[in-house]
Every structure is written in C-alpha cells, then in structure tokens.
Amino acid sequence: MAKSSKLANGKPAAAGPATIHDQKLQRGEGGELHQFAEGDVPVLTTAQGGPVADDQNTLKIGPRGPALIEDFHFREKIFHFDHERIPERVVHARGYGAHGFFENYKPLSKYTRADLFQRAGERTPAFVRFSTVAGSKGSFDLARDVRGFAVKLYTQEGNWDIVGNNIPVFFIQDAIKFPDIIHAVKEEPDSAFPQAASAHDNFWDFISLTPESMHMIMWVMSDRAIPRSFRFMEGFGVHTFRLVNAKNESTFVKFHWKPKLGMQSVLWNEAVKINGADPDFHRRDLWTAIQSGNFPEWELQFQMFDQAFADSFEFDILDPTKLIPEEVLPPIPVGRLVLDRMPDNFFAETEQVAFMTQNVPPGIDFSNDPLLQGRNFSYLDTQLKRLGSPNFTHIPINAPKCPFAHFQQDGHMAMRNPVGRVNYQPNSFGEGPRESPQRGFTPFADVEQGAKRRLRAESFADHYSQARQFFVSQTRGEQHHIAAALTFELSKVKTPVIRERMVSHLLNIDETLASKVGTGLGLKTMPKPADAAVPTRQDLEPSSKLSIVENGPQRFEGRKLGILVTDGTDAAVLKALQQGLAKAGASFEIIAPKVGGAKASDGSWIEADQMIDGAPSVLYDAVALLPAAAGVQDLLQEHTARDFVADAFAHCKFIGYVDTAAPLLEKAGITQDDFDEGVIPLGAKEAAGFVERLGRLRVWAREPGVKMK
Numbered sequence: 001m002a003k004s005s006k007l008a009n010g011k012p013a014a015a016g017p018a019t020i021h022d023q024k025l026q027r028g029e030g031g032e033l034h035q036f037a038e039g040d041v042p043v044l045t046t047a048q049g050g051p052v053a054d055d056q057n058t059l060k061i062g063p064r065g066p067a068l069i070e071d072f073h074f075r076e077k078i079f080h081f082d083h084e085r086i087p088e089r090v091v092h093a094r095g096y097g098a099h100g101f102f103e104n105y106k107p108l109s110k111y112t113r114a115d116l117f118q119r120a121g122e123r124t125p126a127f128v129r130f131s132t133v134a135g136s137k138g139s140f141d142l143a144r145d146v147r148g149f150a151v152k153l154y155t156q157e158g159n160w161d162i163v164g165n166n167i168p169v170f171f172i173q174d175a176i177k178f179p180d181i182i183h184a185v186k187e188e189p190d191s192a193f194p195q196a197a198s199a200h201d202n203f204w205d206f207i208s209l210t211p212e213s214m215h216m217i218m219w220v221m222s223d224r225a226i227p228r229s230f231r232f233m234e235g236f237g238v239h240t241f242r243l244v245n246a247k248n249e250s251t252f253v254k255f256h257w258k259p260k261l262g263m264q265s266v267l268w269n270e271a272v273k274i275n276g277a278d279p280d281f282h283r284r285d286l287w288t289a290i291q292s293g294n295f296p297e298w299e300l301q302f303q304m305f306d307q308a309f310a311d312s313f314e315f316d317i318l319d320p321t322k323l324i325p326e327e328v329l330p331p332i333p334v335g336r337l338v339l340d341r342m343p344d345n346f347f348a349e350t351e352q353v354a355f356m357t358q359n360v361p362p363g364i365d366f367s368n369d370p371l372l373q374g375r376n377f378s379y380l381d382t383q384l385k386r387l388g389s390p391n392f393t394h395i396p397i398n399a400p401k402c403p404f405a406h407f408q409q410d411g412h413m414a415m416r417n418p419v420g421r422v423n424y425q426p427n428s429f430g431e432g433p434r435e436s437p438q439r440g441f442t443p444f445a446d447v448e449q450g451a452k453r454r455l456r457a458e459s460f461a462d463h464y465s466q467a468r469q470f471f472v473s474q475t476r477g478e479q480h481h482i483a484a485a486l487t488f489e490l491s492k493v494k495t496p497v498i499r500e501r502m503v504s505h506l507l508n509i510d511e512t513l514a515s516k517v518g519t520g521l522g523l524k525t526m527p528k529p530a531d532a533a534v535p536t537r538q539d540l541e542p543s544s545k546l547s548i549v550e551n552g553p554q555r556f557e558g559r560k561l562g563i564l565v566t567d568g569t570d571a572a573v574l575k576a577l578q579q580g581l582a583k584a585g586a587s588f589e590i591i592a593p594k595v596g597g598a599k600a601s602d603g604s605w606i607e608a609d610q611m612i613d614g615a616p617s618v619l620y621d622a623v624a625l626l627p628a629a630a631g632v633q634d635l636l637q638e639h640t641a642r643d644f645v646a647d648a649f650a651h652c653k654f655i656g657y658v659d660t661a662a663p664l665l666e667k668a669g670i671t672q673d674d675f676d677e678g679v680i681p682l683g684a685k686e687a688a689g690f691v692e693r694l695g696r697l698r699v700w701a702r703e704p705g706v707k708m709k
C-alpha cells in the first residue's frame, strides 16, 4: 500500500520505510522523480498524474450522497478496473512464466547460420511459459493434460519462439482439426463443465472417432500428463523443422529440452489431492525454486537428419503424430536453458507474452508438416484478438532485444514515436532501413509440386504402431497407470458406445491393455478391434527413453521433504536431516500441529512452515516423521495426521520415522508386515543415508500391494 494513503477512518496510514514498490512509483519511466512526493513517500496520483487527496470516499453531496459524476478520480479508477481483463488464451490459458537465458555450447555453423548458434558460450535472453491446455486461466495445476513448453529466445536476429509441449507428438495431423479437438476437450458448451478435465463424453467421442490421436492418447494417459513440477518435464518442438546454413543447405531437426534434474511425475490419486490442497502447486514450485536461487535448467538437444534418413525412416517425418526414437537417432546436446528470474508482474509479462511458431531467425526454417503450416497462420491471428492491437510487439515482453527498424506505423496503442518524414521504401531521401539479401531471412529453396487437393498423405496412415511402441516401452507400473487412467477417464463417459469404441482402438495397441480397461469398465463383451488402415507393427523396438521411471534422477536434488514435528522432537535428528538435505541440494518444510511451531527436545524453537491440516503429504516427495512420544498421542487423534502417513505410504514414497512415530504408522494402517525398503528408521546417524536413498523417489515395488488405481 502506498504510504500516503489514508485508512478507512480517514487518518493517514503510518509512514514506514519506503518499499521497493514505492521507489519504482517515485520514478517515471525515464527515471525522472515524480512531481509530487511528501518526504520519501510518493503521492498517489490519477493515471493523468494529478495528485489525489482522498482515495477512500467518492465525491458526494452531503455525507450520505447522492454521488457526483464529476468525480473524475472515481470515474477513471473504476473505468480502468472494469477493463483490467483481456481475453484469456483460447487454449493454454493457465500458465506460468520465467526469464532466463540460453547458452550455446559450440559453433553450429555447419548446420545453421542462425546467429545464436555461432559462438561457444554465447548467451541469448529467454522467456519461457509453461501451461496446461484445456483449463481456464483460474483452473488448477494438476489437471491430467498436456503441458505447454513455450520458449522465446530474444536473438540478435529477432525473436525465435519454440512453441512446444512436454509431449513430442500431437493429437491431430492437420491444423484444420484443431478447433474440433479443442472444442471436444474443453467444457461441454451446454453445461459448461467439466473444467480442465478430459474425462467426459465429448472428448472421448472425438478421440474414438479420430484414430490418428491414438499415439498421443497413450502419452496423455501416461504419467507425463501429471508432472510433479515444470522443472522435471521434458519439452519438445514436436514438428520437424529445418536448420539452414550459410550455403543454403538444409538439415532436418527435431528440438528436445531435457531437464537437468531428471523427469518426475505424480500419481493420479496424488494429483487429485494436490489440486485441493494447493491448486497453484506448479506455480509455487517454480516461483520458490527460482526465488531461492535453485535455477531450473534444461539442455537443448537436436535430433538432426538428412533427406536420406527421412526417406528411409519407418514413418513420415512430416507427420506430427510420430516421433523418432532416441535409440534410432540420438539427440545431440547443443546448449542449455536456465531460468533465473521471475517476472516482476505476472500480467505484464506472463499474461501478455505472445508466442508464435512463425517467429524464426534466419537459419531456422519450417518443414511442410501440415500442422505446423496451420499453426504459422493461427498464432499471429490470436494475438490481435487477445492483446487487442497489431502493436502487441510494442509490449516490452514481446519486443525484440536486437536493433529493429521498419515502416509499420500507427494503429491502436502505438507506443513508439517515429521521427522524420519517410515512412516507406524505396525513397529518394536515403533515409530509413532497407532490406538485406545477405542478412535477411531466406526460405530454404525447396522445390514443391503436385495437384491442388484436400488430401491426407498415405504415409500418415499408420495410427497404432507407435502407440504400441510407447506402451511397451513403459515399465509395468507405468503401463498399469495408463490402464488405470483410461479406465478412470472412460468411466466418466456416459455413452456406452464411446467407451466400447475406445476399447476397440486399444485392441490394436495392446491386447492386455484393452482387456484391463474393458474389464475395468465392466464391458460385458469385448468389441472387435477397430478397422485399421495399416495393421499395427509388432516389430518396433521398445525405447527406454520413453519411460519416466527408467530415466529417473537417482538423486533428491531439487525435491522437497515434509518433516512432521511436535513439541519434544529430537533436535539432533532434525538438524542432521536438514544438513543432509542441504548437501543434496534438496529442500524441506516443517509441518507442526500449529503453524507457530514447536519446542524441540533441546528447548530450541522449531519454526513451522505449515500446520498439519494445510500440508498433506502429497505436497512432498518424501516424508520424515519426527514426533515425540507425547506429541504423537495428539496426532493419533487427527485424521489429517493419519492421512499424511497413509497417503505417503500408498503413494509409494519414502518414509523416515523415529521410534516414537511408530504408533502413528500403525494408526495409519501400516503394520510391521508392510514395512519395506522405503520405510526407514531414523536417528541422527541415519539421516545422511536416508537422504541418499530418497534419490530413488519412490518404492515402486510397493505399488501392487497398496492397489493404487
């Protein structure tokens, strides 16, 4: 609150030291001091700069009104408030962004002339926005959904946007189907629900009538669609693009972002509970990591190939429902992306950032992927609707950070003040910018020919083989999650024929999967397999890179331990744990019966981060139970304390416990017989070893026993 404002009773608020916020207010954009300041404190003004005497009461006749329309301060304040919202994105409405940089490892001039890849160690400023697809702006973070992974690189040759997802394939092969898939997945138009959920008739109706979506469906029903953190997801450019070098030679490329901290997802049962306990779980995670100096990092890797590889590969490299397995074509590391700064203001940057697939610098080019070609049209169009003016590139987050010069002018909200008389070229006055055939973007001179038709290429017709390959590449547990996810989603579909039609597709992917889902849905008879344009190939090698569990981090770095304490908690154990976590680059939160904290065994005070009711164990990657003998008796009476432990166990998490916590384990239904390698006795000496074991993240062997769906 500005210090000059008055309290509701009309008295001035107590003046304190000026905050950073105030300091900013005090200086205009050019750094000039505000005209009005009382001591250190800037005076509240209207948007026109006029000082405001009273911001608590409208202008009235007499103390009880009527109000006067001449109250320009009230009118302006409410006018602006009434217009605070802009249309949310039609897809990917809920998102969270951060600033950072891309650092190039070594010159790549052999493949691309793009300036950002010419020098080792060169840093290019970046802004990244992660998102869900289906939910509205205020929806929860842990929806089962694809995650957007959109990267804007402010290169010296203009902005380059890699507008990707955390899944390397897509639902549809042609952009003309995009409105249909999105209409189908979003809330149904009559009831306006469900929000941020694909578990409804319209979505599965469309999917079951669209066999090309089957590969993507395997991904979306896998744990990839419920990531633990944005920091632990892969990103993909999805389409095949081109790199073009100075000699105008082209190399095909697929973009991969690999998280430095490894991949990790949550279980569906956890996701449901996280959404209730902390709908902003992913936002909070990114915010906290960056604000505490733990900057998330991804490696950019290129899968590069030539026309000969494209011709010999099993599938069409222009088909966005297919990937190239990493075992077949290993990706090559080319640089790293680090996110090290949160926006000062969410709206100004994260909400107003405009990504566009067509933003490419010279040296990066498109392929003929029909989905990409359609996207290149759509993204410019949508910015005009959402940001309201063709001058959306004037908004700082969208403006290039390299020199730029053009003759585009005027329009709503023009922010620039061009000088001089010349606003066209060529001109006789030798003024203004001119095109540069050497430096400018030159499309790769591919030769195209063919009849003008609306046609789907026959080479796009195999819809099941890679869906099967993905499924068989998962661990047994991950396969079980896919079956459970399909059963859950289809159980929400009211129209039986849609459920059956989906199972008929699954029969073309994997019979065991189909029969698990069919049984789970209580189908009386199994349907026939769906007609397939191309029979499913059984010979594609499993690709272990497709599994999250097979590519786990094996370390607890970047993860969070929930430590449950009470009065009397053993201070030495707590200290040893905290030291072990610090060494591992991990964090923790203290959960106590009361948020005020608890008194440790040595009389010291343990500050708590959460009270037990506000911090279910789903918010943590592992838990440590450190209650003292007296404290545990109170916890036994608390449902939330029992759930804390029971859920941690059911979610296959590591649980460290001191002797005095044993009754709580028992009360949570975990008997000595259930104890496994993940239920670990804790003393001060064991703390370091405990943290080391947390690197495995989950005890998956426990899962069949706890029968989690």
Ligand code: HDD
Residues within 6 Å of the ligand: 089, 090, 091, 092, 095, 129, 130, 131, 147, 148, 149, 150, 163, 164, 165, 169, 170, 174, 175, 176, 178, 237, 238, 239, 320, 353, 354, 355, 371, 374, 375, 378, 379, 382, 383
């Ligand atoms: Fe899209 C937003 C990713 C297909 C049309 N898309 C959007 C965002 C991401 C993607 C990450 C959010 C960007 C941000 O954070 O602001 N979209 C994809 C991927 C696709 C894809 C990986 C397939 C490979 N999209 C796609 C198609 C179309 C669109 C086929 C239309 C023909 N997408 C849009 C859009 C959005 C968008 C309507 C909404 C807001 C925006 O662009 O700026 O234009």
